[in-house]
Amino acid sequence: MHVIADLEKRFEEVWAGDTEFIPELGGRPDMLCYCATELRTGQSIRLWEDRLGDRPPHRFDDGAAFICFTAMAECGCFLSRGWPLPKNVIDLSPMFRCYINGREPPAAGKGLIGALNHFGFDTVGEKYKDDMRKRILEGRPFSQEERAKILDYCFSDVIQLGPLLEKLLAHVDLDRGLHWGEFAAVSAVMEHNGVPLNLDVIRDLQDKHAWAFIRDALVPKINEQYGPRQNRRVALER
Numbered sequence: 001m002h003v004i005a006d007l008e009k010r011f012e013e014v015w016a017g018d019t020e021f022i023p024e025l026g027g028r029p030d031m032l033c034y035c036a037t038e039l040r041t042g043q044s045i046r047l048w049e050d051r052l053g054d055r056p057p058h059r060f061d062d063g064a065a066f067i068c069f070t071a072m073a074e075c076g077c078f079l080s081r082g083w084p085l086p087k088n089v090i091d092l093s094p095m096f097r098c099y100i101n102g103r104e105p106p107a108a109g110k111g112l113i114g115a116l117n118h119f120g121f122d123t124v125g126e127k128y129k130d131d132m133r134k135r136i137l138e139g140r141p142f143s144q145e146e147r148a149k150i151l152d153y154c155f156s157d158v159i160q161l162g163p164l165l166e167k168l169l170a171h172v173d174l175d176r177g178l179h180w181g182e183f184a185a186v187s188a189v190m191e192h193n194g195v196p197l198n199l200d201v202i203r204d205l206q207d208k209h210a211w212a213f214i215r216d217a218l219v220p221k222i223n224e225q226y227g228p229r230q231n232r233r234v235a236l237e238r
Helices: 002-010 071-080 092-100 111-120 128-137 144-168 176-195 199-205 206-225 228-237
Strands: 015-022 030-038 045-046 066-069 087-089
Touching: 015 071, 015 128, 015 144, 030 087, 030 144, 045 144, 066 144, 071 144, 071 176, 087 092, 092 111, 092 128, 092 144, 092 176, 092 228, 111 144, 128 144, 199 206
Parallel strands: 015 066, 066 087
Antiparallel strands: 015 030, 030 045
């Protein structure tokens, strides 16, 4: 693929990767597995959680690029494992959304399946994807057969990322993609750290009467300064 040749000019290794994880409400992702492939050599990695370790299984440094779809999810999993973030992230999700902007949206949505369908690639199918997600969300324990199926499912996404990137780079330049990937990685750090809270004040704000008092005191001042009601009336009159 010519995209690999283009990337080789800038990076010594180009890895496409994907994770599967159990989301935790208000918490950090519980990473189950990681699959990746190096696009030039074809070297592949398929690791269940008991083999993930405390360091990334391949290069994340300046000499390597990391391709994924929805980098906040992947980077959030890396952070939950204590791994450093990849230095060069190429997130295909914002690249596809940029490309599809102004075009007819895919019937399967703007996620990975929608992007693959749009460019004519084979996919695992929405029903299969939904079934696998449902089983993952049900959580542990997983049988050996289920582990193998989840790893196969994860890797089936990985092998599509290189061809998808090649299609998208015909419409979105690499530097812009790297910039968006950097933003997604930084956003994952913000999500990982969470919103800083003053624990003394938050207890008062959790009281519904105190919050109602604060809201009713602030809203008139905000309306007076920014005029949302006035702006809404003008918009309706138009």
